[in-house]
Amino acid sequence: MPIKYNPFTQRYEYAEEDQEPVYNEYEGNYELGEPNEISHSPYTGRYSKKGSRLVDKWNPYTSRYEQVPEDWEIQFNPFTGKYEFGPKE
Structure with a gap:
């Protein structure tokens, strides 16, 4: 590159x-x-590059959509004590 x-x-x-x-x-x-590389999420109001492969997923624990990588799932984080998106283990 x-x-x-x-x-x-x-x-x-x-x-x-x-x-x-x-x-x-x-x-x-x-x-x-390139101008067409950027996508907008109507749920989060954020913009991201298409190459980052982010998708909008519903988090029932926070009652909102979040932009996360497409292969992440909701799991319990013992350090924060919350359910949040993270990579598959």
Whole structure:
């Protein structure tokens, strides 16, 4: 993965060969990538890159949707004493 200069952030960033600086209207800044890479979750109100494979899952213990990796499941966390999403064991 080559390093490319992003003139909008004035930094060098890792990027694929075909990625160019594009404006991300959701975050209000420029980043290397493609304009159609970003998805919006109507449940959480957050934006994420499609490559991160996040999905909206309902957490009945918090009564809300959360963006988590698609292979995570709800499990008990003994350190926090709560049920939360985590990787399969």
